[in-house]
Amino acid sequence: MTIFQKMILVPVFSLFLYGSFITYSFFEHQQSNKKIQAVRDSYIPVLEILNNNIHLFEQLSDTFKDTVLARESLWLVDALALKKELENNFVELEKFPHIIKIKQLNTIKNDFNHYYLHADTLAKDLLKEHATIHSEQNTIEDVEHYLHLSENHFQKIKYTVQNQFISTINNTTEVMNKLLFWGGIIAVSSVLLLVIVSFLLSLSTKSSFNSIIERTKLLASGDIDFSKRLVRVQQDELGVLIYWFNKLSDKLESDYLKLQTLSITDKLTQLNNRTRTDQFLPSAIENAKKHKQPLIFIIIDIDHFKKVNDTHGHLVGDDVLIMFATILKDSAKSGDYVSRWGGEEFVLVWQNLHFEPAVEKANDIRNMIADSHFPVVGKVTASIGLTVLTEQDDIEDLISRADKNLYQAKEDGRNRVVADS
Numbered sequence: 001m002t003i004f005q006k007m008i009l010v011p012v013f014s015l016f017l018y019g020s021f022i023t024y025s026f027f028e029h030q031q032s033n034k035k036i037q038a039v040r041d042s043y044i045p046v047l048e049i050l051n052n053n054i055h056l057f058e059q060l061s062d063t064f065k066d067t068v069l070a071r072e073s074l075w076l077v078d079a080l081a082l083k084k085e086l087e088n089n090f091v092e093l094e095k096f097p098h099i100i101k102i103k104q105l106n107t108i109k110n111d112f113n114h115y116y117l118h119a120d121t122l123a124k125d126l127l128k129e130h131a132t133i134h135s136e137q138n139t140i141e142d143v144e145h146y147l148h149l150s151e152n153h154f155q156k157i158k159y160t161v162q163n164q165f166i167s168t169i170n171n172t173t174e175v176m177n178k179l180l181f182w183g184g185i186i187a188v189s190s191v192l193l194l195v196i197v198s199f200l201l202s203l204s205t206k207s208s209f210n211s212i213i214e215r216t217k218l219l220a221s222g223d224i225d226f227s228k229r230l231v232r233v234q235q236d237e238l239g240v241l242i243y244w245f246n247k248l249s250d251k252l253e254s255d256y257l258k259l260q261t262l263s264i265t266d267k268l269t270q271l272n273n274r275t276r277t278d279q280f281l282p283s284a285i286e287n288a289k290k291h292k293q294p295l296i297f298i299i300i301d302i303d304h305f306k307k308v309n310d311t312h313g314h315l316v317g318d319d320v321l322i323m324f325a326t327i328l329k330d331s332a333k334s335g336d337y338v339s340r341w342g343g344e345e346f347v348l349v350w351q352n353l354h355f356e357p358a359v360e361k362a363n364d365i366r367n368m369i370a371d372s373h374f375p376v377v378g379k380v381t382a383s384i385g386l387t388v389l390t391e392q393d394d395i396e397d398l399i400s401r402a403d404k405n406l407y408q409a410k411e412d413g414r415n416r417v418v419a420d421s
């Protein structure tokens with residue numbers, strides 16, 4: 001995943017989360033409003049009828065009392081009208097079975113009818129001529145019993161419906177509150193998620209950038225330890241950058257190694273060149289002295305090489321130099337050092353080889369050259385100046401003694417080895 005994708009994904013995800021919640025809560029809010037409206041629409045008429053019934057019932061009781069006290073039988077007609085109104089209300093209430101249980105309603109209706117029947121009978125009895133106030137004790141008790149029962153039922157059903165109404169409204173409000181709470185949680189979590197992921201992303205990006213910067217600085221300051229490679233962890237743009245940075249390091253390393261080889265190799269003969277010899281000699285001398293091992297230093301020079309050039313041309317001269325170098329290379333054993341010193345002069349360094357075997361080996365090489373057939377030119381010989389390292393020698397001593405011996409070999413007629421003892 002790219003850095004851009006990572007950076008865009010979290011806000012998009014958070015936005016999606018929050019957007020979904022907003023949409024959901026919008027619809028939930030609509031639903032809740034509808035629910036509250038529906039609850040109101042069904043409960044309020046019921047409560048109004050119930051209130052009206054309580055009021056009618058009180059009026060009815062008062063009418064019965066007034067009828068008896070005033071001894072006015074006509075008022076019983078009013079009582080009947082109130083009863084009818086009440087019964088109509090009961091019929092209305094039956095239309096709301098989800099609010100009022102029909103069984104409960106029937107109980108109230110029965111109790112009320114009992115009350116009405118007893119109260120009406122009692123009132124009529126008391127209105128009869130010569131009737132005393134002390135009417136039948138049972139009827140009075142029944143009237144009182146059903147009066148209280150009905151009163152209680154009317155109040156009880158009203159409170160039950162009222163409580164139901166309040167709890168339904170409260171439930172809906174509670175759902176809304178929960179929604180708000182979770183909305184807050186989602187909003188805060190989205191922001192937190194955004195902050196945490198952005199923080200982690202910037203941390204990992206920063207550390208990768210730092211490692212690239214550090215490595216680049218080291219390369220720029222000339223640190224050529226190419227074994228150091230950046231570790232590619234991510235698959236994003238930084239991962240790609242690290243991949244190509246490592247590729248660049250590979251290229252630099254191979255170019256550097258090529259350049260290094262070129263700088264110490266003689267172009268014509270592919271032997272070590274003078275630069276390499278200048279690096280090699282001091283360490284070889286130091287090593288020989290340190291381990292008290294013999295070290296042989298040889299300068300070998302092709303005889304009358306100018307004549308080869310003059311007679312056959314420089315290209316043929318080059319071929320002779322190449323073949324000559326090959327003979328030297330082939331004669332070298334492991335640990336022997338072979339190089340072109342310059343022009344038609346070559347240097348051999350043999351480590352851990354004593355003087356006599358060294359002279360013998362030098363003569364073998366000289367013979368090998370003399371016995372070889374060089375194309376176009378035919379026979380070629382070489383003179384050799386050989387010296388052995390002494391405890392007091394420095395580089396110059398060694399070179400000048402070998403050079404002196406070479407000069408002596410030339411003086412003595414060439415194609416020979418001159419060695420000091």
Ligand SMILES: Nc1nc2c(ncn2[C@@H]2O[C@H](COP(=O)(O)OP(=O)(O)OP(=O)(O)O)[C@@H](O)[C@H]2O)c(=O)[nH]1
Binds near residue numbers: 317343410
């Ligand atoms: N073809 C060719 N010739 C070279 C190269 N380097 C040096 N020479 C020639 O080597 C010759 C060396 O000649 P001199 O120093 O007179 O030595 P010489 O002719 O070998 O004589 P002695 O060493 O005394 O036996 C010169 O003619 C140089 O031009 C090279 O890379 N290629």
